Structures are given as structure tokens and as C-alpha cells.
Amino acid sequence: MAPTVPAFAGVAEREPPSAVLWLLVIGVAALSWVMACRRWWLPLALWVPVALFDSALVADLVDPVIGPAVRQELGLSYMMQADVTSALTLVLPLMFANAMFIRREQVKPKLRRDIWRR
Template identity: 70%
Template sequence: MTSFPLALLLALPVHAGVAEREPPMAELWLFVIGIAALSWVMACRRWWLPLAVWLPTALFVASLIADFADPVIGPAVREELGLAYVLQADLAGALLLVVPLMLANIRFSRKD
């Protein structure tokens, strides 16, 4: 049983296989649609219920954006998946943050 020397492990590129760790674009857009539908249903019950969805969604988006801002992972993602992936992920993240707040605001400000 042989093992790799530590020097060889340290020489391997850090960003090998970054694409496997990032969510696929179709999955992100389905998540946007799901959060929008869930927020709409929750806003129909109580105006403040979409705010309960907002916090976990914001944490997910923050972790996604943190990967893009990392000095090692960010360039590897742009190289491996392309700039279009980063832009679409940013747009999906922005929609994930805005839609629950928008629906809560619409329901709160509506005069029944």
C-alpha cells in the first residue's frame, strides 16, 4: 500500500473539479420558481410568512456568491463554467432574495 507524498498532494491544483461543487443552472432556476411559488402561497395566508423563507434563501445565496468572490475558487469557476454561469447564478440569486420580500410587501400594503 503506497500513499502519495505530501509534496505531490500540495502540488495538485486546488480548483480541480469546481464544476461538481456548484449547483447546475437548471437546478438554480427551478429553485427560483419553487421559492416564488412557495412565497406566493405563503403570502396569501399571512403577509409575513414569505419572510420565513427569506432567511434560509439569503444564506444559500450568500454561500453561492462567496464562492464566486473567493480568490481561488472564483477564477476557477469562471474558467470551468464560463462567465455566463456566474451571471445567471447572480441573477437567480437576486431573484431569490427579491421575490419573497416583494410578495410580502404587496400583501402587506394591499387594502382589503
């Protein structure tokens, strides 16, 4: 008699490892910073593909069949890390765009005053 194997064994192989998720966060942060230094709105273009990736990742984790299988294979810590990294990758481009927009607005009035004084 063959040993019983759960119906969804190996489901976690489809999910990216947690190290890859954290490297994605670092990559999104670095790319957002570089893009925001060029133009304040460029990180917003990065937000759309990141949001699509995060929605696919979270959709797998909250699925009523796949989610418990992933939780059983990888543990609750993976689920928490996936949620935190998804939230960070969504927020980081918006944070960098906002920071550069505010910096640009603070510098702009000073430049206008200098032009009128000349």
C-alpha cells in the same frame, strides 16, 4: 510524463447546475406566493434560509481562488446566472410580502367604514 492538470480541476462540481438555480427561483416564487396568500408576513420566514444559501453560493463565486476556477470551467454565463438567481431569490419573498401587506391595508379601511355604518 503525466499530463499537467490544473490544481483546482473539478471545482465546478461543487456548484449547483444553472437549471437547479432557476428551479430554485421558481420554487421560491411559488412558495412565497402561497405563503403570502395565507399571511402577509410568512414569506419573510422563507427569506432567512434563502439568504444563507445565496450567501454561500456567492461567497464561492467571489473567492479569489475558487471564483476564477469556476469561471474557467463553467464560463461567465454561469456566473451571471448565479448572480441573477441569487438576487431574484432574495427579492421575491420580500415582493410577495409587500404586495400582500399593501393589499391588506387597502382592504382594511373599507371594512372599517362598513362596520361603522351598520
